[in-house]
Amino acid sequence: MSRKPLISGNWKMNLNHFEAIQVTQKLAYLVGKDELEHADVSLHPPFTDIRSVQTVIDSDKLGYALGAQHCHWEDKGAFTGEVSPVFLAKLGVQYVICGHSERRELFGETDEMVAKKVAAIQQHGMTPIMCVGETLAEREAGDTEAKVLGQVRAGLAGRTSEQVGRMVIAYEPIWAIGTGRTATAEDAQQLCAAIRSCVAELSGAEAADTLRVQYGGSVKAGTIAELIAQPDVDGALVGGASLDADEFARICKLGV
Ligand code: 13P
Numbered sequence: 001m002s003r004k005p006l007i008s009g010n011w012k013m014n015l016n017h018f019e020a021i022q023v024t025q026k027l028a029y030l031v032g033k034d035e036l037e038h039a040d041v042s043l044h045p046p047f048t049d050i051r052s053v054q055t056v057i058d059s060d061k062l063g064y065a066l067g068a069q070h071c072h073w074e075d076k077g078a079f080t081g082e083v084s085p086v087f088l089a090k091l092g093v094q095y096v097i098c099g100h101s102e103r104r105e106l107f108g109e110t111d112e113m114v115a116k117k118v119a120a121i122q123q124h125g126m127t128p129i130m131c132v133g134e135t136l137a138e139r140e141a142g143d144t145e146a147k148v149l150g151q152v153r154a155g156l157a158g159r160t161s162e163q164v165g166r167m168v169i170a171y172e173p174i175w176a177i178g179t180g181r182t183a184t185a186e187d188a189q190q191l192c193a194a195i196r197s198c199v200a201e202l203s204g205a206e207a208a209d210t211l212r213v214q215y216g217g218s219v220k221a222g223t224i225a226e227l228i229a230q231p232d233v234d235g236a237l238v239g240g241a242s243l244d245a246d247e248f249a250r251i252c253k254l255g256v
Pocket of ligand 1: 100176177179180216219237239240
């Protein structure tokens with residue numbers, strides 16, 4: 001089957017809510033409804049900007065999906081500083097990134113926590129974008145597939161085939177994030193295909209066929225076309241280049 005590409009802009013801890021509104025409005029001017037026939041686009045602002053971006057998307061009836069970068073797995077309670085998936089769903093958030101390498105490395109997010117987040121995000125009707133990826137040392141030691149597929153297996157634990165089929169997995173080699181070093185399109189394809197085969201083994205061919213696998217790591221307007229041309233690369237999770245509306249617009253148009 002042909003899967004519609006998903007281009008996601010992860011703004012990380014950048015852009016205050018005024019700046020986020022400006023970028024969204026500029027993007028809307030550059031990427032209209034017609035262009036969204038070829039790719040779904042999700043925007044993942046910091047928590048303090050989500051309501052503002054939602055208002056722009058709703059009032060201007062833009063075709064972008066609202067996204068978040070992270071959430072807790074519990075609905076509510078004594079978790080100072082955390083954000084409930086229930087609150088995100090109430091804001092109209094559709095996609096939630098979980099297990100980003102920055103959260104795993106800097107904030108101690110474990111595979112078990114990621115699996116709980118995946119479950120909570122789906123329980124509240126949203127789509128997880130579960131990130132997996134290897135460090136440079138792991139790549140050089142020949143451990144790329146073991147690391148990446150280990151994260152995939154752990155993150156999908158307890159999910160039904162139907163639930164897995166509705167997920168997004170983002171393959172983000174850590175050495176390519178924010179470094180300007182992109183995996184070659186062939187490398188991205190190889191790992192995205194390995195992820196899909198692993199999902200087929202775990203959850204069956206149908207789930208593997210509908211699940212979308214994104215590539216992330218220094219994606220730019222000049223590299224998106226070649227990446228998206230790969231049969232198992234179904235989109236991109238874009239960091240730095242998504243902060244610039246002109247550059248991100250070209251990525252959303254798949255580099256054409
Ligand atoms: P860059 O596109 O800045 O490398 O970031 C990738 C990323 O981590 C997206 O989640």
